[in-house]
Amino acid sequence: MSDETGPDGRGARFHGLILIGGLLFGFGLGVSRMARPEVVLDFLQFQDFGLLFVMGGAAAVSAVTFTLGADVLRGTAPLTGRAYGRRVKQLDRNVLVGGAIFGVGWGLSGICPGAAYASLGVGNWPILWAIGGMFLGAYAQGYARSVLADRRGAEGIPGAD
């Protein structure tokens, strides 16, 4: 994602559209049953492979959309002036290490960020344990990164982000 651009639009239309997108996204997480940790665990324990259709269906729609934006329209988005691009990130060791840590957490709990927010929306209050844990983990990671960056900065070695 081209996060290095300036602040995104903050108008009512911008937030209204983001809200509509979030509503559809959350509704889909409900319909697809991904907001239920039990269903995700069933998938990971090879008892119900339906999750493949969730990810496949969503990725197919996003693939068509990104192709339309990046290859056909080739312009900028009306509400932000941001260029239509794709989500391409650098492949490094962190992608593998992070994916593995994420995998242990996902396999243990059946919960990932988007599904956890959605789960809160269906009144699943025990999911607050998972959401609290995710914030704790993200904070711990950020704290460790900051300390490492300071140390590297003092030694004059540029730290990888």
Add this chain to the structure above:
Amino acid sequence: MVGLEGVLLQAGPLVETFPWLAAFFPEGVVSYALGGLFIGLGVAVIYLGTGITAGASTFLETTLSYTSRLPRFNRRKYLASRDWRLTFTLGIVLGAAAYALTIGPGGWTTAVQPWRLLVGGVLVGVGTRVGKGCTSGHGVCGVGSLSGTSVTNVATFLVVAAGTAQVVMALGVVP
């Protein structure tokens, strides 16, 4: 309303044609595929209007920037997106609530034990930040972008998660 959920969860023509599929898709595929299309539609609406490829996990870091002074959470790119990520997340919560109150089963709570949710949550929080994305960022937007990085990340977490869940099951941890 139970009727509609019944329709969503029916086995469907695919399984009727190929009965052996029922073992792999005991709840059919209709609700899964339909839900996936809605998730993709949410991504599409945001992308076409704003050019943003929306993932769900960066919300953790950007929201921490409201309360933490750590430079890590206060970089320009997080400050620039923290407002809309709040709106996006609010939308996810409300969208799921709309599902639960209409065609869904109403409110419900998980039986998965709190320690699993908490420990799993911490690891997901660390892993998604180290690995630059989650099931929506890498799994939907990244794979939809045909990004090799995202495909690699998704393959890694799928294999590790399945292995973890198998071990947990073998140890007799239920639910």
